[in-house]
Structures are given as C-alpha cells and as structure tokens.
Amino acid sequence: MSIVLPKSLRFTCFHLWFPNLFDFKGGIQVYLQDLLLALEDKFPRLPLVIFDKLDKTKSRDKFESKELSFLFSGSLPSFLRSPHFALSIAIGSLIERPNLILCGHLNFAPIAFLIHRLTGVPYWIFVYGIDAWSVQDHWKQKALHSAEKIISISGYTSSRLIREQKLAPERISLLPVTFDASRFQIKPKPQHLLSRYGLTAEPIILTVARLDSMERYKGYDQILQALPEIRRQIPTIHYLIVGKGSDRPRIEQLIVQLNLQECVTLTGFVTDDELCDHYNMCDVFAMPSKAEGFGIVYLEALACGRPTLGGNQDGAIDALCHGELGALVNPDDVEEIAQTLIQILQGIYPNPLIYQPEALRKKVIDTFGFERFKQTLAELMQTSSVGSKL
Known part of the structure; x- marks a missing residue:
C-alpha cells in the first residue's frame, strides 16, 4: 500500500x-x-x-x-x-x-x-x-x-x-x-546450455562474478585450488565461472597450471535473460568470498532452489542467514571449501533445507x-x- x-x-x-x-x-x-x-x-x-x-x-x-x-x-x-x-x-x-x-x-x-x-x-x-x-x-x-x-x-x-x-x-x-524474485525460478537443467558447454549429466559447481583483478576476493581461485581434491572423490565434476573481466587471462593460466582444462569452463558474459538458466544448470552455487558487502548472487541462486556456499568473513553471512540458507566456510581454507562442496554434492551436508528447493525459495523471498x-x-x-x- x-x-x-x-x-x-x-x-x-x-x-x-x-x-x-x-x-x-x-x-x-x-x-x-x-x-x-x-x-x-x-x-x-x-x-x-x-x-x-x-x-x-x-x-x-x-x-x-x-x-x-x-x-x-x-x-x-x-x-x-x-x-x-x-x-x-x-x-x-x-x-x-x-x-x-x-x-x-x-x-x-x-x-x-x-x-x-x-x-x-x-x-x-x-x-x-x-x-x-x-x-x-x-x-x-x-x-x-x-x-x-x-x-x-x-x-x-x-x-x-x-x-x-x-x-x-x-x-x-x-x-x-x-532482488526481483520473478526473474529467478526453479527449473530443470536447461538442455540448450548443457549442449552449449558440451556437458551431459555431470555435477556442476557455479560461480557468477565479475572477473576483475580487484575482485579476486570472490573466491574463484580457491575453488580452482580445491578442484583436484573434489575430482578425486567426484571425478565427473565440472566448474562453470560466469563473468568477464581483466582477470580472465590469469585465471586461464591457473587452470592450465592445475591441469583443469577438461573440467572448467569460463562462459564469459551472460545476459540477464540467460542468468536464471545458468543457476538452474548447477548442483551447487559457490562463491567463498571474503570482502563482499552482501552478494545478490546468493539470493538469485537460492531463489532457483540451488544449494549455496559462501564465505564466513563478509556479507555472505547475512545473505545466507548465518548458515540457515546455505553453507558458510573459511574462504582462505581450500581444504574446508573442497570438503564442504563434496558433502553438498554427495547430499550429506548437515542442513536439510538446502536440498528442499521450494522451501529454500520461499525462505529467501520472505526474507529478502x-x-x-x-x-x-x-x-x-x-x-x-x-x-x-x-
């Protein structure tokens, strides 16, 4: 009114x-x-x-x-x-x-x-x-x-x-x-995007972030460092990074150094119209940042019913309601990031709400x-x- x-x-x-x-x-x-x-x-x-x-x-x-x-x-x-x-x-x-x-x-x-x-x-x-x-x-x-x-x-x-x-x-x-919850809905994995990126039924980790050299605090480096351990337990894992920016060449070099070329895709810029489909393609959204004021991307992923991981040293604490809506990890601890993502992907993370898409969506809309x-x-x-x- x-x-x-x-x-x-x-x-x-x-x-x-x-x-x-x-x-x-x-x-x-x-x-x-x-x-x-x-x-x-x-x-x-x-x-x-x-x-x-x-x-x-x-x-x-x-x-x-x-x-x-x-x-x-x-x-x-x-x-x-x-x-x-x-x-x-x-x-x-x-x-x-x-x-x-x-x-x-x-x-x-x-x-x-x-x-x-x-x-x-x-x-x-x-x-x-x-x-x-x-x-x-x-x-x-x-x-x-x-x-x-x-x-x-x-x-x-x-x-x-x-x-x-x-x-x-x-x-x-x-x-x-x-956020505009009407733009982010729970949907099946979009086949056109799976085909675009050459994927089928692989479990997918997703990060949406600006790839700027001043914003490495978003945590994509840590996920890349964690991937070798994740691959040992989940060999078919694939990591998608959505975004563009000046840090991309360095990220590409890091992917080569870690021998991750086959399991990482840098999508580049994605339009607003396709963003919801990218969230729905993933099995877990992860951005273990440590200098984020809040992070609207967490809300968008949650509205799509996706399990979500953030850092425990910045505004992600608020976005994930102190862990009620997702997993909070030490953003500097690669081992903790790896093990938490493995737990989420294996369906054994000790927070049942993250596996209830409709309840997750309702909670994030009611709150934010x-x-x-x-x-x-x-x-x-x-x-x-x-x-x-x-």
Whole structure:
C-alpha cells in the first residue's frame, strides 16, 4: 500500500546523492535502483531530486514519475565531474533545503555533514561493504557520527562500523539487499546450455562474478585450488565461472597450471535473460568470498532452489542467514571449501533445507524479497526526523 503524504509535505522534497544508476550495473547501482523504486512506490507524491555523478542521462523506463527530477554530471569531462557534482549538491541543498538528504555513498557524506552544520538538514548514509570498512578519513568519520541514520545492507558491515568507529548500535539500521524474485525460478537443467558447454549429466559447481583483478576476493581461485581434491572423490565434476573481466587471462593460466582444462569452463558474459538458466544448470552455487558487502548472487541462486556456499568473513553471512540458507566456510581454507562442496554434492551436508528447493525459495523471498524491502524502508522513514510528517 502506498503512503499518501499530507499537503504540508507535498511541496518539499528529498535529495538523493548517487554515484550512478544506469551506465554501469554493479551491486551498488542495482541496490540504489531498488531504493528509488521503493521510494516511488511507498511515497508516490514525495518529490525526489536525484543527483547522479557519473551517468549522462536516464536510461531506465521505470523512473517516469513526475515527482522525480534527475541532474547528471556524467556528460562533463572526467576531471570536471567531481567538482560539478559537489557544487550541484551543495548549491541545491542550500537553496531547496530538502527535508532529508540520502547519501548513496560514504564518499559524499562529508558534504552532507557540512550542509547539516550550516542548515540543520538531516542526512542518511548508505553503506555497503569495503567502502565502510576501516575508514580512516577524518571527515568521513565526522559524517558517520553526525548522520541521522546509517543504513547498512548487512549486519556484518554494521558490526564493523560499530567496532571500528565506536558508533552506538542504535545509530545503524539494516536495509538488506533485495532482488526481483520473478526473474529467478526453479527449473530443470536447461538442455540448450548443457549442449552449449558440451556437458551431459555431470555435477556442476557455479560461480557468477565479475572477473576483475580487484575482485579476486570472490573466491574463484580457491575453488580452482580445491578442484583436484573434489575430482578425486567426484571425478565427473565440472566448474562453470560466469563473468568477464581483466582477470580472465590469469585465471586461464591457473587452470592450465592445475591441469583443469577438461573440467572448467569460463562462459564469459551472460545476459540477464540467460542468468536464471545458468543457476538452474548447477548442483551447487559457490562463491567463498571474503570482502563482499552482501552478494545478490546468493539470493538469485537460492531463489532457483540451488544449494549455496559462501564465505564466513563478509556479507555472505547475512545473505545466507548465518548458515540457515546455505553453507558458510573459511574462504582462505581450500581444504574446508573442497570438503564442504563434496558433502553438498554427495547430499550429506548437515542442513536439510538446502536440498528442499521450494522451501529454500520461499525462505529467501520472505526474507529478502522486494515487498519486505519496501516495508523495511517505510518503517525506517517512520522513525526518522520526517516520520511524523509522513
């Protein structure tokens, strides 16, 4: 149900400061798109002004509400984007005096802090993962301590902020990642993909990740290192890695070094339309990461009813509900990764839920579906400084 704003608030607005939404599709961008869709749905008459640093123009038809205004800095030369964006959000805030500023990234928080000191306009900061871990910048620290709310996508990031920045637990609220469950269904293994990759009835391990040299923390190296042991007990095992990026040549070299050419396939880029089929092709989804803010891919795999493995040192803890929805392993322990994957594939892992596809799907939707996301956001708004006006 939408929340209708009283007339007293209909001529005010919220400002949303986002790094980007459209040209690049990463976890933060998807999360911020979901945030914007949820705000539109729950507060349809609330004007929202979106300051977008990197995009040149809007490229998603869903954001057509007359209550949305977009201001882009991405069409400028790269060296001018940051100053233009900073000047735009500062001047916009000083002139319009929004009811609330939503900082879509911690990098923007120092400006929000200064605006707050000058005008009293409250602000929230959204934090994800590595962006908010081990923060040393003085102004970011001051901004964190002065924010009305810090919205974290995971309990893991919240606990790190509490410990590292000495923040009171009540200062941080959770708004976990959501996903479009309608795009991910339980289906039989797709024969067209098995044929494409030259597979038949082999048990399949799947990882979906950007193969970037800066994102080796995803854990695909560890799975490759674990494969020789897995092959000793499950000789027909096959490992699929979906994704593209600058790290692919090094991965290919590692596959050769480990003599895994016959049991590993690098699929390259896969379109959104084929992603669900790739999840349904696997017998276990595995990404033993150690620096993931949350990991939407875990939710997608779970919605397809697939047993799922993640690391026990990052946001995967939240995505897998502390092990309730899947297996959590030490991402640096290749032997533990190997033995856990063997157990899952042999059907003897001591968590019966992972072998119940429909129950797994229902649980992940109930916990992380978009309806739950919208309701949590509405509850957060009600407890904010503008809550009494909503």
